[in-house]
Amino acid sequence: MRTKNKLATALALILLIGVLGANVVFAEGGQEKPYLFGVSIWADSDPLSKKVISNLRYAADVLGAKVEVAVDGFKPDNQVSNIENLIARGCDAVMICNCTDAVVPKIVKLAEEAEVPLALYFRMINDPEIRKYAESAKYFIGNVHEDEIAVGYALGTAIADKGRKNAVIINYNKGDTTAGNRYEGYKKAFAERGVKLLGEQWDILDAEPAVNAVESFIAAFPELDAIAVGGGGGGPLAGTIRAVRNHNKIGQISITASDFGPDIEDSLRNQEVAAMSGGHWTDPFFTFMLLYNYVDGHPLSDKPVTITMEPIYLTSVEEAQQYTKWCMDQPPYNEEEIKNMTVRYNKDFTLADLREIAAAYSLEDVMERHK
Amino acid sequence: MSLLRVQSVSKTFVTTRALREASLAIEEGEIRGLVGENGSGKSTLASIVSGIITPDSGQMFMQDKPHTPKTVLEANNAGISIVVQEMGTIDGLTVAANLFLGEERRFTKRGLLKTAHMNKAAKQALRTFGIENIEPDADISALSFEDRKLIEFAKALHVGPDLLIVDETTTALSQRGREILFGELQRLKAAKKSIIFISHDLAEVLEHCDTVTVMKDGVIVDTLPTAGLDERKLKELMVGRELQQTYYREDNEASYTDEVVLRVRDLTLKGSFSDISFDLHSGEILGIGGLTNCGMHELGKVLFGLHAATSGSVEAVRHGRKVSNYREAIACGLGYLPKNRDQEGLMLLSSIKDNICLPSLSRLRKNTFISPRKERELAERGAQQLSIKMSSINQLCLYLSGGNKQKVSLSKWLVRDSDILILDCPTRGIDVAVKASIYTLMQELKRRGKAIVMISEELQELIGVSDRIMILRRGIVENTLNRRENLSEEEIIHYMI
Amino acid sequence: MKGIKKLIPYIGLALIILLFGVLTQGKLLTLRNLKLVFNQAVVLIIASTGVAFVMAQGSLDLSQGSLLGITGAMTATAAALHPGLALPMALLTGFAVGLINGSLLAFLKIPSFIVTLCVLFVLRGLTVIATHAGSIPVPMEMLAFDSYDIKVTLLVLILAGAYYLFNYTQTGKGMRAIGSGEVAARYSGVPVERLKVTAYLISGTLCGLCGWLNVVRTGAADSKTGLLLELDILTALVLGGMPLTGGSGAKLQSAVVGGLMLALLGNGMVLVGIMAELQQAVKGVIFLLAVYLSFERESAVLIK
Ligand SMILES: Nc1ncnc2c1ncn2[C@@H]1O[C@H](COP(=O)(O)OP(=O)(O)OP(=O)(O)O)[C@@H](O)[C@H]1O
Numbered sequence A: 001m002r003t004k005n006k007l008a009t010a011l012a013l014i015l016l017i018g019v020l021g022a023n024v025v026f027a028e029g030g031q032e033k034p035y036l037f038g039v040s041i042w043a044d045s046d047p048l049s050k051k052v053i054s055n056l057r058y059a060a061d062v063l064g065a066k067v068e069v070a071v072d073g074f075k076p077d078n079q080v081s082n083i084e085n086l087i088a089r090g091c092d093a094v095m096i097c098n099c100t101d102a103v104v105p106k107i108v109k110l111a112e113e114a115e116v117p118l119a120l121y122f123r124m125i126n127d128p129e130i131r132k133y134a135e136s137a138k139y140f141i142g143n144v145h146e147d148e149i150a151v152g153y154a155l156g157t158a159i160a161d162k163g164r165k166n167a168v169i170i171n172y173n174k175g176d177t178t179a180g181n182r183y184e185g186y187k188k189a190f191a192e193r194g195v196k197l198l199g200e201q202w203d204i205l206d207a208e209p210a211v212n213a214v215e216s217f218i219a220a221f222p223e224l225d226a227i228a229v230g231g232g233g234g235g236p237l238a239g240t241i242r243a244v245r246n247h248n249k250i251g252q253i254s255i256t257a258s259d260f261g262p263d264i265e266d267s268l269r270n271q272e273v274a275a276m277s278g279g280h281w282t283d284p285f286f287t288f289m290l291l292y293n294y295v296d297g298h299p300l301s302d303k304p305v306t307i308t309m310e311p312i313y314l315t316s317v318e319e320a321q322q323y324t325k326w327c328m329d330q331p332p333y334n335e336e337e338i339k340n341m342t343v344r345y346n347k348d349f350t351l352a353d354l355r356e357i358a359a360a361y362s363l364e365d366v367m368e369r370h371k
Numbered sequence B: 001m002s003l004l005r006v007q008s009v010s011k012t013f014v015t016t017r018a019l020r021e022a023s024l025a026i027e028e029g030e031i032r033g034l035v036g037e038n039g040s041g042k043s044t045l046a047s048i049v050s051g052i053i054t055p056d057s058g059q060m061f062m063q064d065k066p067h068t069p070k071t072v073l074e075a076n077n078a079g080i081s082i083v084v085q086e087m088g089t090i091d092g093l094t095v096a097a098n099l100f101l102g103e104e105r106r107f108t109k110r111g112l113l114k115t116a117h118m119n120k121a122a123k124q125a126l127r128t129f130g131i132e133n134i135e136p137d138a139d140i141s142a143l144s145f146e147d148r149k150l151i152e153f154a155k156a157l158h159v160g161p162d163l164l165i166v167d168e169t170t171t172a173l174s175q176r177g178r179e180i181l182f183g184e185l186q187r188l189k190a191a192k193k194s195i196i197f198i199s200h201d202l203a204e205v206l207e208h209c210d211t212v213t214v215m216k217d218g219v220i221v222d223t224l225p226t227a228g229l230d231e232r233k234l235k236e237l238m239v240g241r242e243l244q245q246t247y248y249r250e251d252n253e254a255s256y257t258d259e260v261v262l263r264v265r266d267l268t269l270k271g272s273f274s275d276i277s278f279d280l281h282s283g284e285i286l287g288i289g290g291l292t293n294c295g296m297h298e299l300g301k302v303l304f305g306l307h308a309a310t311s312g313s314v315e316a317v318r319h320g321r322k323v324s325n326y327r328e329a330i331a332c333g334l335g336y337l338p339k340n341r342d343q344e345g346l347m348l349l350s351s352i353k354d355n356i357c358l359p360s361l362s363r364l365r366k367n368t369f370i371s372p373r374k375e376r377e378l379a380e381r382g383a384q385q386l387s388i389k390m391s392s393i394n395q396l397c398l399y400l401s402g403g404n405k406q407k408v409s410l411s412k413w414l415v416r417d418s419d420i421l422i423l424d425c426p427t428r429g430i431d432v433a434v435k436a437s438i439y440t441l442m443q444e445l446k447r448r449g450k451a452i453v454m455i456s457e458e459l460q461e462l463i464g465v466s467d468r469i470m471i472l473r474r475g476i477v478e479n480t481l482n483r484r485e486n487l488s489e490e491e492i493i494h495y496m497i
Numbered sequence C: 001m002k003g004i005k006k007l008i009p010y011i012g013l014a015l016i017i018l019l020f021g022v023l024t025q026g027k028l029l030t031l032r033n034l035k036l037v038f039n040q041a042v043v044l045i046i047a048s049t050g051v052a053f054v055m056a057q058g059s060l061d062l063s064q065g066s067l068l069g070i071t072g073a074m075t076a077t078a079a080a081l082h083p084g085l086a087l088p089m090a091l092l093t094g095f096a097v098g099l100i101n102g103s104l105l106a107f108l109k110i111p112s113f114i115v116t117l118c119v120l121f122v123l124r125g126l127t128v129i130a131t132h133a134g135s136i137p138v139p140m141e142m143l144a145f146d147s148y149d150i151k152v153t154l155l156v157l158i159l160a161g162a163y164y165l166f167n168y169t170q171t172g173k174g175m176r177a178i179g180s181g182e183v184a185a186r187y188s189g190v191p192v193e194r195l196k197v198t199a200y201l202i203s204g205t206l207c208g209l210c211g212w213l214n215v216v217r218t219g220a221a222d223s224k225t226g227l228l229l230e231l232d233i234l235t236a237l238v239l240g241g242m243p244l245t246g247g248s249g250a251k252l253q254s255a256v257v258g259g260l261m262l263a264l265l266g267n268g269m270v271l272v273g274i275m276a277e278l279q280q281a282v283k284g285v286i287f288l289l290a291v292y293l294s295f296e297r298e299s300a301v302l303i304k
């Protein structure tokens, strides 16, 4: 009882001191401000989001700008709140990986009201009505995305190339555009190459449910020899590998996944994965460049822009080593290259140039430029 | 060498000085009575000695060793155990589990509690106290108030105390329970053990105690041998002024109107009582007596519609309605004072005001609005009527002394101006002065045409205030006696057993 | 000294405002940002107001998060038929779930946290099914309902009504009496079962309204909508000084003070740029502190 009263009194005292101190702090003024870019992202601690953020920070540094990150957990309410918050913090532009088309109208509306440019990364808008609405908005700058059907197709083909015949797919939740498109791609490749799809499991967002799902599949289908992880090289892939290892089936079951992380080299060496797509963390970088040019007073287009990117595919240890060396240990685009993607430093830079750079992105491309 | 010495112990609760510089010494083999008005500090003193609360200042010695218990367990180890005034058993546990609470290790083998073992030991313990009717594996909440009290008592004895404190327990007990209790006290005394016995029943104190300590407003007034002391003298010491001689009714005849207000016909509750019929009249005080498990406490609950009767009817004649649930009962002007006041009578975590006003809310409201001012006035009036000792009507009931809780519990029906009051042990734990005023009040109500059903374990009280006494035995009306001059306790007991 | 304990929630609120006011160099307190905080807090405050009635009785309502989800889904589905159906549908869904919660609790005598926890799971499952594990968009014109004027008006009306009901009527007093001691309240004539159901009807219906507000705010009903809202509500109420036991110490103000505290805390941490995981941890620690400071050891014995 007594301690509580003391604590309460202490809190009141801190309050008092704080009030006095506040006057001093408020007196300080601000100086000339660098551009501030707001990024709403699903998380900030998994490999993909970490890389996205660090890459954006690097680019911003080069250009003397700042990046503000807000985590939304892929929940619509949080995404709306984040955009509100970021705008309130005085961001000059905001970008988001929207969890569903349905939040786009609201987010676009917020941007319009605040007259802050907005762009999407990793996403295209599937719903025609919503796409029309967004593209008619003055402050919707555009979106960058991967051709996920192509990704699924490429990885599905890699499975077939290994001679595998019986596969399952585990994936993010239904309704997630990316996951859905990869699924379509896988199915297409399997159908063409005669790989049997034994089963599929959705709503796998984490390692634990992935372990459970995969263990059930292994138990149910002794003939199982391939697992396609549609969504997520983070938790779901880690869980899948764990389950396969638990059943001593490493090497017998080929795993493919998207979004590779830092341990891709080991995974390939240990035959834990057969092929992976990834490296597309540069996608938000192109969204950022679109926004930067806009904010800097040199919009690359007066209409919303859609840029399509190719991911990098890795199927061997050597490739992975190269990838680590050229894309992870050093930025895929160096200072000079970044500056050259802005009209500020490169008067002749156009949207077509940016598209070309994005389309050319691959392991060979990076090695070529930096050799 | 004294067994227990208490020196200048004081305790203040927020603003209430509950105990001031209290000193006393208890000798080996002594039965010490402790008396005083409600809120005079008896329970506070007992709680300090037995480790329930710690004093603000002062010292205590047990067999000349410093005695500073921080928990009940520490006090137990020093040889002191207590039967508390309020309910001290834990609902949801069995009798045996309650009895051996804190001693489970004795019955644990390799981490497993041997329930059968414990039950057997419990059965044995209960039998040695002459308690035959309680099964050790029964859920304690299914037992009657008295049985639960007896289990607490058994638990306190089980510790094997050098000093046993019994706080205001007997008024909750029937004749049988009291006999068991006093038998054990005598046995302890014979074994050179000591007892502090707190009670508002002064006759009982004089009969069973060697010495008596009187408290008033947190101060120990005096300690006297009981020999050569009479009730009147003791009362004067307690209250600090002379009291009227008797507080019971002066008249010797039943007197009530012809108007029937409550008609009870063939009322049966399976397992408790059967075929009870009577008419309650305006201006009548109907006493109901019997052994504690004769069904009279259950009868009170059924009359008030808290339990549905198996068959039979209760009719509120003025309203022309049968009463079948408590909401109807209240609407028909009934009020009910339960025996188990801490759980059934009061909301301990609410203020005195909230407790007193609760049944009257429907009368206080205008459309839907309940004026805080009116609530306050009502509560003030109720508190004054029974002179509740409190710091303000906003005080939580949790912090009231036992007797004052009882007053709050009664007050809520008085301020509602109930026409028919069902009172189960109305003067339980109430001091003599207030007892007198409650009896006076009951007569006042009677004069105003109210009707009262008074269920009581106290034969004196039954004889003293009732117009008629209905005696139950094993759930059946054994006899109904009219008020008359030479009605004796023996006669009533005759029908009870 | 006793009085200061009652002030703890207010001191806490002031501390949060002050701390983040300083850390954000006043940005927290700009009109624009305060409007934002209000915008984000309004659902929490309204939902907490409803749950305050439940907690006053010493019960819990853990179904709120999923209820927000399912009302969202129902609302969006109804809105697809006709936008005018959205609000009635939201209120009806909330009311119905409140009725189920209350009836299970009052008549089957299952403890409230179990009942509402089960309902939480069931409703989340239904939400995932209804949204096909994704999201349902609502007609874009419905975003127009997301205006400050509407929200401020609604909030003022609801708070005024709830305050009156809670403090000045037999219903509110009866509910608190149940929290203080159910048996004694019954013995004093309080219609215990009826009030229990009523409390859940209030909390359900208000949560239904929140479901509608949420849908018109985000433009979508999602399978994840409202996830963990029930814990935010609980935290807000406890931060606001609501005793877990309910009873006479229950105050409706807790919903407002706690809701604002939580919203300001969240907004402030975003403004300052604290990592998301750390934000959760900070909330947890503050919650613990609030419970510790407001917990009455004496009365703990009496928690049912
Ligand atoms: N925990 C508490 N907090 C505040 N006041 C208390 C507390 N416990 C007791 N009191 C107050 O201290 C005084 C003494 O109470 P105590 O219980 O010792 O009386 P008592 O002599 O046992 O009375 P009774 O005969 O009614 O049982 C009373 O005025 C009571 O209101």
Ligand SMILES: [Mg+2]
Pocket (backbone or CB within 6 Å): B042, B043, B044, B085, B168, B401, B402, B403
């Ligand atoms: Mg007492």
